[in-house]
Amino acid sequence: MKVDEKDEDESVKHAELLALPPHGSEIYVGGIPSDASEEDLKNFCKSVGEVVEVRLIKDKGSSENKGYAFVTYLTKELAEKATEDLNNTEFKGKKIKCSTAQKKHRLFIGNVPKNWTEKDMKTTVSNVGPGVTAVQLMKDPQNSSCNRGFAFIEYYNGACAEYSRKKMSSSDFKLDDRTPTVSWADPRSGNSASSFQVKSVYVKHLPKNVTQDQLRRLFEHHGRITKVVLPPAKAGQENRIGFVHFEERSSVMKALKNTERYEIDGQVLDCSLAKPPASERQSANTGSNALKGPLLPNYPLGYGLIGGTYSTLPAAYRQPMVYGNPGVAMVPMILPDGRLGYVMQQPRPSDHRSVSRRGSSNGGRQNNDGSRGRRYQPY
CATH class of the missing domain: 3.30.70.330 (RRM (RNA recognition motif) domain)
Known part of the structure; x- marks a missing residue:
């Protein structure tokens, strides 16, 4: 041809x-x-x-x-x-x-070159198959010029997505010199990278008297089940929830494929991918919950304050002093996680009345610098 x-x-x-x-x-x-x-x-x-x-x-x-x-x-x-x-x-x-129907129309693509842009990704997948409606290349929160190595591609319909999935699953398909991983993006799993490591199915609308054996029998044809968890039903609720843990990730995806629907005692169940533990979500999405805007360097706690060395703080990170109560200066401080905070400036030793008055609030204890009075307290 x-x-x-x-x-x-x-x-x-x-x-x-x-x-x-x-x-x-x-x-x-x-x-x-x-x-x-x-x-x-x-x-x-x-x-x-x-x-x-x-x-x-x-x-x-x-x-x-x-x-x-x-x-x-x-x-x-x-x-x-x-x-x-x-x-x-x-x-x-x-x-x-x-x-x-929760029909799949989104693909997950992994092992994407870190220097690729969203435009590079869209051009490549659009040349493979039709119907690309959205491309989401996950950016590295610590480096805006790089991506995190994976993307989500949304298509006009499931048929377009399936056609492209088969094409990109071929060993001949490359992203530069890399062989990507291509799989379905579960419609209810969110965009978390850790979701692609989950091996559990979350089941809702279970009858109140359901047993672990019933739930196991319902799913065991998809693969080896490691455990079934049935939390107690909440007071006043007729339905229960459960979790089915598989040994292999592929078994989970089989259990959630579009042609599978489950019933127990005539009651239709609602099944979806279980959410990853909070610790895994945090690890997989490092930086996603960080403060908006660029992080500042990790200077030691109290950097630029002790010994009157605030002027040594790099100019790019200096902030003007602000004042709270009359005569009390709030000095900028870089916290260990890179955030900017303010602390009350320690009273001058020459201000005997101020030191004496504040010293009484902490029992007259001496501070580390030998003076009596109030220690630095974060605002």
Whole structure:
């Protein structure tokens, strides 16, 4: 095949993917009767508007439907209307549940060259596949000229994202001389790098009398489970939450794939990626909770104050003195974490009355410099 013919085929494929409904056009329908067919469900759902596709999930062994399906409408607006109009209505004598489907349309790309810009990233991924709507290259908070080595790419719909994911997962695809890691960005995991290390599923809406064995049996076909945690139900609440911990990260992603829905005693469960521990989030997002603006160097506590050496503080970091109570100067000080703070200036030893008066508040103890009076206190 000639190069121009190959490019033409790619263009046709791109056009086909972009012609599919946008992200947000698919809904989840649960509580479907076992004797219902895809045609039955399509006829029921098209009362809201044009239905593009119906996927009734069936058991591989018996070919019977598993009680839930995914319905794709022509537009996002029709899908939103369907979740409102059809939820809790009767279908073939059984009340159904409708909600927005958590279909994946975002990719995570790791091992990105640190000197790449958002423009570099967007140009590269746009050449791979169609429908790129947003590129988020995570910046290094300590060095604005570098990135943190990973990015999130958002696409027009899941089909565009899947097409690009397969292309970028090829061993031939490189970012400069680097082979990137490409995976789905879980829609409910947030942008934290530590989220990609989580090996637990968070389960909501569990029946009050659920057992660990029930929860284990529900998920064990995805991979080896290391433990199941069921915190006690809160007072006054009928539903419980739980955590299913897997040995492998890949098992978690299988458990959360779009075609999986879980029920216990007829109750539909809500499953998502568990949040990483606070310590891991802090480690993975170093600098994300720091003060806004550039950090200052880590000068020793009280730098520039003791011995009247404030003038030795680099000019770029000097700040004017401010005054609180009459005659009490508030002197700028660089804290160990780089923040700027103020402390009360120690009274002059020559001010005998001031020293004596303040000395009585601490029992007349001497300070480290031999004088009596108030020590430096952060403001």
